[in-house]
Amino acid sequence: MKKSIPILLAVLLCLCTQTFAQNRADELMKQAQENLAKKEYIKARYLFLQAYNAFATQENYAQAVKCGVNASALYHRENYYKEAFELLRAGEQKLKKDFPDLRFRINKERLQMYISLKNPTRAKEQLNRLEETAKAAQNDSLSNDFLYTQASYYYTFGMNSQGDTAFKKLI
Secondary structure: OOOHHHHHHHHHHHHHHHHHHHHHHHHHHHHHHHHHHOOOHHHHHHHHHHHHHHHHHOOOHHHHHHHHHHHHHHHHHOOOHHHHHHHHHHHHHHOOOOOHHHHHHHHHHHHHHHHHOOOHHHHHHHHHHHHHHHHHHOOHHHHHHHHHHHHHHHHHOOOHHHHHHHHHHHO
């Protein structure tokens, strides 16, 4: 009986610590979203980065990618492309397993940056990667998102007939 009490206390301490870390990460993400809604972009980006690190430490990859993509979007919104690309690369490297649905979000954000940079060659490479990840995910929602993104890509770079074809597939 006396030996089981320290073990029980250690387990409870571990559970409390884990719950605190999860709550902290959730709170950081909530604060980031609130600041984003208030258009306080720098503070929101900082909080998304903190939430990203907290979720990544917990190996909660879905939430980590969500926060990382949001932070990256805020970097590229302010023309900090180097930081945005580095954050996406770091996020992708932390995905130890193959998560096509999460990689889809990362590739889509990269595509948006290349479109903003008016770099059709690199944007096309990302569009191809996006298609691969959408197929690998075998998810109708991602497939539709891909078709919409593909149509948008073609219209952005003046390839209207290909954009029409992609849009017809979407319908």
